[in-house]
Amino acid sequence: MSADTGARPTLAVFVSSHGFGHASRSCAVLEHLCDLEPELQIELFTRIPQWFFASLGQHLHFHELDCDLGLVQTDAFEVDYEATLSGLADRLPFQPDLIQNLAQGVSALGCQAVLCDIAPLGLAVAKAARLPSILVENFTWDWIYSGLAQQAPVLENYATLLQPHFAGADIHIQTEPVCLPAENAHRLGPIARTFRMSVSETRDALSVASTDPLVFITMGGTHIGFPFLEQLKDRFPEIRFAVSGASETVETDHSLTLLPVRGPLHHPDLVRAADLVIGKAG
Structure with missing residues (x-):
């Protein structure tokens, strides 16, 4: 050193x-x-x-x-x-x-x-x-x-x-x-990184309309499989889902947007843009 x-x-x-x-x-x-x-x-x-x-x-x-x-x-x-x-x-x-x-x-x-x-x-x-x-x-x-x-x-x-x-x-x-x-x-209080984009800018990057319900699913930096993705598409077609760590590249599949862990969008921006966040808190 x-x-x-x-x-x-x-x-x-x-x-x-x-x-x-x-x-x-x-x-x-x-x-x-x-x-x-x-x-x-x-x-x-x-x-x-x-x-x-x-x-x-x-x-x-x-x-x-x-x-x-x-x-x-x-x-x-x-x-x-x-x-x-x-x-x-x-x-x-x-x-x-x-x-x-x-x-x-x-x-x-x-x-x-x-x-x-x-x-x-x-x-x-x-x-x-x-x-x-x-x-x-x-x-x-x-x-x-x-x-x-x-x-x-x-x-x-x-x-x-x-x-x-x-x-x-x-x-x-x-x-x-x-x-x-x-x-x-x-x-x-809770400590978090600052935002970089507005809610509308983040949703535009995801091709999600301001009126569409958006759920962000994240497990942080911990590896996990996502065996439920097909069920999300089939059972909740009216809801948009952004899933961090579910792909090596950004992919869109009907109502799903699959994001890499190291992706182009700032994690706090995704949290703020979502109507609901599902994740592992610790």
Whole structure:
């Protein structure tokens, strides 16, 4: 890791790659920070594809890093407990050499603070580098693991390992909907990226009239099949459906518009243009 940051204000950012929700929230936060501080340099550590953060432009230095396992899932809804436990056993507790190397790396990059969207590795790195840490979350993995311990009791051990990392953040920001309120946290409303197109412009791009009912179906960045598409066409011909992640290219099939995950339309614009959104919230 190397970058010529000079005297620019520089922020290390560790983002969970469990779906696109954490990346979307982080992107919204970082876009606003760049508006407030035009000289900001962002050193981003994640396995979310770099294209997702294209709006950050020249502010961004991207470092591909598997910084958060979270849960291994077979699709958007089902947890693979065996693979999750195997992955956690390989990662936790964090290896001291890994933490030290990353701490030295963010220090060498000139980072003055570390922002984490539920990636506990970043919090451990901040502590080792003696940098202020900021945690942004509406849930943390210790809470998730404790809730799933009935299905896999050993998850409680990993919750215990991770809890001090989350509790030790210097600044703790919780965004609605909050799963487990923390007394010392700053509470904010939902955080989302800004719109780029009007409702009418988005509907025009989809060839959907302003009077047509539009349903947007999305599972974010998590792979899932869509076995119900033919039923949507047959049973609800009067309703237009836009389905994200259902195709590699934009395709229109009667009342269906199938969209790739990396598509030409901004996700928040699709949400705003729809009359109903069906999706996996987290």
